Amino acid sequence: MPLKVRVDLDLCIADGVCYALCPRVYEAGPDGKCQIVREFRGARPNEGIVPDDLKDCAEQGRVACPVGAITIEPA
Numbered sequence: 001m002p003l004k005v006r007v008d009l010d011l012c013i014a015d016g017v018c019y020a021l022c023p024r025v026y027e028a029g030p031d032g033k034c035q036i037v038r039e040f041r042g043a044r045p046n047e048g049i050v051p052d053d054l055k056d057c058a059e060q061g062r063v064a065c066p067v068g069a070i071t072i073e074p075a
């Protein structure tokens, strides 16, 4: 099942942990804050639909985020 991944940009402190761990899902935006890579991005850069085979990768970034800015739920 695909996953809906969202980054709360009010919480994100742009430390780069998520995109260092999982660059197939997360990348740096213009201000260093996290956004979803273009391939999976939705209407807003901080939200996207990610295929199931990247679940472990996406989860790794979510768990490692020091401020809990990433949420993942079934799409």
Ligand code: SF4
Residues within 6 Å of the ligand: 007, 011, 012, 013, 014, 015, 016, 017, 018, 019, 032, 033, 034, 061, 064, 065, 066, 067, 068, 069, 070
């Ligand atoms: S790990 Fe969290 S705080 Fe760091 S860039 Fe990613 S979303 Fe932002």
